[in-house]
Amino acid sequence: MTKVSMTVNGKTVSGEVEGRTLLVEFLREGLGLTGTHVGCDTSQCGACVVHVNGEATKSCTTFASLCDGAEVTTIEGMANPDGSLGKIQQAFQDHHGLQCGFCTPGMVMSAAALLKDNPKPTEAEVRHYLDGNICRCTGYHNIVKAIMAASGQDVSIAAE
Amino acid sequence: MPDGGIGAPTKRREDLRFLTGKGRYTDDINLRGQSYCVFVRSQVAHGRIVSIDTSKAAAMPGVIQVFTGDDFAEVGSIPCGWQIHDRKGEPMLEPAHPVLARGKVRYVGDAYAAVVAETEAQARDAAEAVEAEIEELPAVIDMVKAVSDKSNLVHDEIGSNLCYDWGFVEENREATAKAIDEAYHVTTLELVNNRLIPNAMEPRVAVGDYDETNDHSTLHTTSQNPHVIRLLMGAFVLGIPEHKLRVVAPDVGGGFGSKIFHYAEEAFVTFAAKQIKRPVKWTSTRSEAFMTDAHGRDHVTKIELALDNEGHFLALRTNTYANMGAYLSTFSTSVPTYLHGTLMAGNYKTPHIYVNVKAVFTNTVPVDAYRGAGRPEATFQLERVIDKAAREMGIDPIEIRRRNFIQPDEFPYQTPVAVSYDTGNYQATMDKLIEIADLDGFEERRAASAARGKLRGLGVNCYIEACGIAPSNLVGQLGARAGLYESATVRVNATGGLVVMTGSHSHGQGHETAFPQVIASMIGIDPSMVEIVHGDTANTPMGMGTYGSRSLAVGGSAMVKATEKIIAKAKKIAAHILEASDQDIELKDGMFTVKGTDKSKAWGDITLAAYVPHNYPLESLEPGLEETAFYDPSNFTYPAGAYACEVEVDPETGQVEIASFAAADDFGNIINPLIVSGQVHGGIGQGIGQALLEQAVYDDNGQLLSGSYMDYAMPRASDVPSYVVDHSCQTPCTHNPLGVKGCGEAGAIGSPPAVVNAVIDALHRGGHTHVSHINMPLSPSRVWAAMQKS
Numbered sequence: 001m002t003k004v005s006m007t008v009n010g011k012t013v014s015g016e017v018e019g020r021t022l023l024v025e026f027l028r029e030g031l032g033l034t035g036t037h038v039g040c041d042t043s044q045c046g047a048c049v050v051h052v053n054g055e056a057t058k059s060c061t062t063f064a065s066l067c068d069g070a071e072v073t074t075i076e077g078m079a080n081p082d083g084s085l086g087k088i089q090q091a092f093q094d095h096h097g098l099q100c101g102f103c104t105p106g107m108v109m110s111a112a113a114l115l116k117d118n119p120k121p122t123e124a125e126v127r128h129y130l131d132g133n134i135c136r137c138t139g140y141h142n143i144v145k146a147i148m149a150a151s152g153q154d155v156s157i158a159a160e
Numbered sequence: 161m162p163d164g165g166i167g168a169p170t171k172r173r174e175d176l177r178f179l180t181g182k183g184r185y186t187d188d189i190n191l192r193g194q195s196y197c198v199f200v201r202s203q204v205a206h207g208r209i210v211s212i213d214t215s216k217a218a219a220m221p222g223v224i225q226v227f228t229g230d231d232f233a234e235v236g237s238i239p240c241g242w243q244i245h246d247r248k249g250e251p252m253l254e255p256a257h258p259v260l261a262r263g264k265v266r267y268v269g270d271a272y273a274a275v276v277a278e279t280e281a282q283a284r285d286a287a288e289a290v291e292a293e294i295e296e297l298p299a300v301i302d303m304v305k306a307v308s309d310k311s312n313l314v315h316d317e318i319g320s321n322l323c324y325d326w327g328f329v330e331e332n333r334e335a336t337a338k339a340i341d342e343a344y345h346v347t348t349l350e351l352v353n354n355r356l357i358p359n360a361m362e363p364r365v366a367v368g369d370y371d372e373t374n375d376h377s378t379l380h381t382t383s384q385n386p387h388v389i390r391l392l393m394g395a396f397v398l399g400i401p402e403h404k405l406r407v408v409a410p411d412v413g414g415g416f417g418s419k420i421f422h423y424a425e426e427a428f429v430t431f432a433a434k435q436i437k438r439p440v441k442w443t444s445t446r447s448e449a450f451m452t453d454a455h456g457r458d459h460v461t462k463i464e465l466a467l468d469n470e471g472h473f474l475a476l477r478t479n480t481y482a483n484m485g486a487y488l489s490t491f492s493t494s495v496p497t498y499l500h501g502t503l504m505a506g507n508y509k510t511p512h513i514y515v516n517v518k519a520v521f522t523n524t525v526p527v528d529a530y531r532g533a534g535r536p537e538a539t540f541q542l543e544r545v546i547d548k549a550a551r552e553m554g555i556d557p558i559e560i561r562r563r564n565f566i567q568p569d570e571f572p573y574q575t576p577v578a579v580s581y582d583t584g585n586y587q588a589t590m591d592k593l594i595e596i597a598d599l600d601g602f603e604e605r606r607a608a609s610a611a612r613g614k615l616r617g618l619g620v621n622c623y624i625e626a627c628g629i630a631p632s633n634l635v636g637q638l639g640a641r642a643g644l645y646e647s648a649t650v651r652v653n654a655t656g657g658l659v660v661m662t663g664s665h666s667h668g669q670g671h672e673t674a675f676p677q678v679i680a681s682m683i684g685i686d687p688s689m690v691e692i693v694h695g696d697t698a699n700t701p702m703g704m705g706t707y708g709s710r711s712l713a714v715g716g717s718a719m720v721k722a723t724e725k726i727i728a729k730a731k732k733i734a735a736h737i738l739e740a741s742d743q744d745i746e747l748k749d750g751m752f753t754v755k756g757t758d759k760s761k762a763w764g765d766i767t768l769a770a771y772v773p774h775n776y777p778l779e780s781l782e783p784g785l786e787e788t789a790f791y792d793p794s795n796f797t798y799p800a801g802a803y804a805c806e807v808e809v810d811p812e813t814g815q816v817e818i819a820s821f822a823a824a825d826d827f828g829n830i831i832n833p834l835i836v837s838g839q840v841h842g843g844i845g846q847g848i849g850q851a852l853l854e855q856a857v858y859d860d861n862g863q864l865l866s867g868s869y870m871d872y873a874m875p876r877a878s879d880v881p882s883y884v885v886d887h888s889c890q891t892p893c894t895h896n897p898l899g900v901k902g903c904g905e906a907g908a909i910g911s912p913p914a915v916v917n918a919v920i921d922a923l924h925r926g927g928h929t930h931v932s933h934i935n936m937p938l939s940p941s942r943v944w945a946a947m948q949k950s
Binding site for chain 2: 018020028029033034035036037038039040041042044045047074075076078079085089092093094096098099100101102103104105108123124126127128130131133134135136137138139140141142143144145
């Protein structure tokens with residue numbers, strides 16, 4: 001067992017992990033942050049995306065021990081300080097960008113990483129960027145719309 | 161009328177927890193003292209179990225107990241929920257389905273042992289140490305060959321790989337044959353409806369718990385219908401009476417049918433928890449999900465459509481082989497029969513229809529309902545053969561459909577395949593489609609595509625769906641072993657807020673938002689005064705759950721009936737307080753008013769009086785305000801619509817790109833258009849996935865070649881376009897109180913033929929007129945190969 005310390009959503013945390021413990025296991029089982037989900041075992045679906053030192057990272061294929069000293073942000077850290085939904089989260093609700101909610105944390109974290117690097121993406125850029133995030137419910141229509149809206153671009157309300 | 165009632169595009173309230181990581185899915189549940197279970201699964205498709213040695217595994221660190229099939233000798237078989245009778249009236253062959261395999265393993269993934277240990281890692285390590293000698297047998301994979309194969313049987317004890325040979329309607333057989341023999345033109349099409357893997361993003365999870373002090377079991381599970389699981393597992397498998405068994409399905413991350421069924425893992429963890437007297441948790445990996453979640457579709461079909469010289473349909477005959485997989489999953493037998501044959505009339509007047517289905521056992525994972533369940537298979541073959549017929553006869557594909565539509569004044573319409581459509585207007589949805597898809601502009605777009613070296617094609621088709629399968633007495637006659645009603649208890653609290661306990665289950669559909677909109681409109685209060693409870697047998701009335709687009713049409717109707725009882729009683733209380741006759745009390749905008757006067761009382765005054773009954777007619781009315789209703793529909797509902805897809809095909813590579821997709825649906829009345837659009841989008845996404853990308857592939861030895869997201873092509877955001885959807889054509893259902901029809905499956909039913917029709921159209925326009933069909937998925941290699949043949 002190895003001791004790891006990291007900052008998760010602004011709080012310093014530490015714990016004992018095995019060499020094989022994945023970051024997602026440390027977050028879910030060690031810290032009780034169950035918003036990050038495991039949807040596959042081949043690093044394809046993106047339900048587990050968190051930010052490690054500001055980069056979108058699949059926590060299902062990242063060892064917890066390698067994140068010693070890192071700054072980690074999960075879906076639980078994405079709301080505004082007053083608890084209200086952050087801009088991307090709010091856009092997902094406004095545009096019905098989620099149904100069962102299982103892929104949603106990863107989608108929001110990926111969207112945040114996209115908009116950080118590319119504040120005004122085109123629809124094609126959004127779709128291309130989401131190749132590592134699978135959603136089975138929405139057909140992606142309203143997810144794309146929500147991300148475009150969160151970037152401040154004009155989209156009509158989704159109730160068409 | 162309050163804001164946010166029926167018809168409002170209300171944002172979903174459940175999103176707040178899902179968007180902040182506060183959803184509570186089954187894998188988020190960890191119980192004190194919990195142990196972990198890992199299954200040992202067969203790596204061969206078909207084999208005789210010679211011996212299983214668990215001694216090494218049992219001695220490994222942290223192992224609590226290792227189970228094999230022998231531990232379940234006294235436990236029942238996992239039941240099938242629908243008994244089909246064949247053409248001769250004989251019941252289907254129904255082999256045993258053990259919790260853990262005994263004697264034989266029958267598909268790759270069939271579990272024959274399970275390890276329960278202190279941690280998941282320890283359980284996984286120990287599972288590797290279970291040693292089994294399994295004598296491999298030839299795998300039964302090709303279902304057409306399997307029917308006549310008497311030497312190699314999936315289930316030796318039943319003597320055949322043929323589960324049933326079903327005719328529908330058997331009395332139509334001869335007249336249909338005669339009409340086809342005598343017709344001016346007959347179009348024939350042989351096709352495959354490709355096998356799909358549902359892939360809800362949340363893998364299945366089951367946590368069993370046992371309370372020794374009162375002999376009570378609890379199962380937390382990823383289910384679309386917790387009461388159904390309680391009934392099937394309690395009564396048929398484990399022998400636990402319902403009052404000693406609670407099934408909880410909290411937030412569930414998508415289902416699409418695959419979480420309807422009672423799975424062996426659920427019975428295992430419930431049984432094992434009682435044995436070891438500790439909670440037992442199983443979390444499926446995605447790899448396990450690929451090889452153990454029930455698959456969908458997998459039909460091989462020959463369809464014949466007979467027409468007169470003007471393109472009027474005279475008769476339709478279809479022969480299908482339907483794969484059941486290795487065991488009969490919960491609703492597997494009903495999918496290719498009553499959910500498929502009954503829809504073969506489509507939107508059209510065809511005097512004679514005969515459907516034959518042979519259901520076949522193979523050494524593959526069980527096949528059962530997947531979004532649409534039988535109805536996509538019916539729609540695909542019908543709409544494909546119509547397109548082919550139109551081309552053969554030189555009639556425009558939209559015109560040939562219009563020529564054969566059931567007309568608006570012909571409802572209710574009795575089809576030759578037993579069902580009676582209550583309402584519809586197929587001309588209207590086709591007109592709407594032409595408008596929203598801008599079909600008049602197609603030629604211009606085609607020319608622009610051609611200028612870029614691409615072949616553009618247009619595919620148009622219709623669909624009809626049947627939702628809310630019922631009534632119970634009819635489905636009972638057809639072989640269903642359950643009722644198909646739904647329930648709701650409406651509890652009004654003293655200060656006026658309401659809690660609705662529904663037997664429906666939301667796993668993405670938004671019941672927590674949409675159901676309160678209905679009650680808000682009925683009473684005239686704000687929807688925030690209503691809360692929805694679902695997913696727990698301990699606090700909801702016996703209900704059949706959510707599948708087949710039935711929640712609003714059946715579950716919503718039960719809620720309306722219970723609310724009507726609430727309002728009737730509240731009016732009596734108001735009449736007493738206002739000193740009037742209850743016949744004279746009106747409820748509007750949350751106020752009870754004596755007709756023609758200004759005497760009124762607010763909703764909250766009356767609910768308070770119900771629980772603080774000081775001024776109250778106690779001699780004639782009980783205190784309290786809580787009512788339950790069970791609603792059993794008198795008929796199915798029949799959503800319908802018209803879909804259009806435009807594709808661009810790259811003639812050099814065969815790559816197909818969806819250029820646009822439009823859907824005009826008639827769902828009857830709409831409660832929340834935001835949610836309805838989302839349901840259609842999701843269905844279209846899955847339909848495009850079936851048409852272009854997805855395919856479960858078994859090799860001849862029964863190995864699943866498409867067993868991960870590396871091999872099974874799930875649609876990604878870049879594979880699909882933005883969709884144009886419309887549901888303004890509304891012919892309300894005539895037999896449920898909300899006039900709603902259901903919208904959950906339409907997209908998945910209507911979209912695959914639109915995509916394939918469009919690709920065939922593109923190839924024809926590109927001069928490849930010899931191509932009459934390509935089987936799904938329309939991968940670049942298949943499309944390219946089709947273009948090369950001449």
